[in-house]
Amino acid sequence: MxxxxxxxxxxxxxxxxxxxxxxxxxxxxxxxxxxxxxxxxxxxxxxxxxxxxxxxxxxxxxxxxxEDDLVLYFEHATNSLRDYVINSDATPEKKMEKVYDLSRDVTHQFFEANSSPEILRGSGQVVDLMEKCLEDNKLGFHGLTKIMEKDYYTYTHSINVGLYCMSFALKIGMPADEVHELGLGGMLHDVGKSSIPQEIINKKGALTEEEFQTIKNHTSNGIEVIRGLGCYGEKVVEMVGQHHEKYNGEGYHQGLVGDDIALFARICKLTDVYDALTTRRSYKKSLKTLEALTIMKTKMGHEFDPKLLNSFIRMMGPQA
Ligand SMILES: [Fe+2]
Ligand SMILES: [Fe+2]
Incomplete structure (x- = not known):
């Protein structure tokens, strides 16, 4: 045993x-x-x-x-949580906290214990619950950031990026199906990291050229994983494959420039960098919202779609 x-x-x-x-x-x-x-x-x-x-x-x-019953447990927990989100009188924060806990459990299992496709398939249902919480409760970015965990792990980072993507999509008035796709793509954007050794992902010092190359491969690995599952649309695939492209063409894997990078991937890039800057790692402290947005605007501006960056900054501002 x-x-x-x-x-x-x-x-x-x-x-x-x-x-x-x-x-x-x-x-x-x-x-x-x-x-x-x-x-x-x-x-x-x-x-x-x-x-x-x-x-x-x-x-x-x-x-x-x-562990053989994990998929059944996640299914049961998701159904039970759906009932709670729709019917309970709990506060919006409480509901989102529970949804966050369940998604953390699902993604943690996937990234660190059991990279089975069946577990990943459950993430669509979890995204539905997140969407419900965001739509009904108007939590906004600030409500959300209170719930999010601020220590960086690939699995919590994935949920945070999914939530930021959905929240941003709702604020800019995207239709429900696109909000859902963005949430899903955000949750799955680093799925290719599941095959990279933890020692490389969590390495404190500088990466060797070879290690950096291994990390960079997570976008193309991710496309393979997502395509292999056969249940995600092309927009999700683009988010997985293009979220490290930079607007000036200096990103990876394809070196795409400007609007040749898919819109969803450009949104994912913003939320990915924002979450990375505002979470703690063993070798760096987390930045406050304003510090992170200032760096994104002044030092990293060339990496982002300028219009999207401005909307993002407006929405993350104090009145959001
Ligand atoms: Fe990534
Ligand atoms: Fe990421």
Missing amino acids: LAEQYHPIDIKILDKNSDLAFNIFSKVQGGDEDRFVLYASKEARYREKVRELLESSELMEELFIH
């Missing part, structure tokens, strides 16, 4: 009105390694116990599922 095959779950997110499609385990400590024992089964005879468990608010014990 391998401990890393068991994944902690948020019991509060489970829906007490539907039958579970997976077994739940508790952890027993002792000996050389932890053991996981069946706590509640998906079998019909456990139904009452499961219901009691979900209704008890005092449950302190941490519970787990086996």
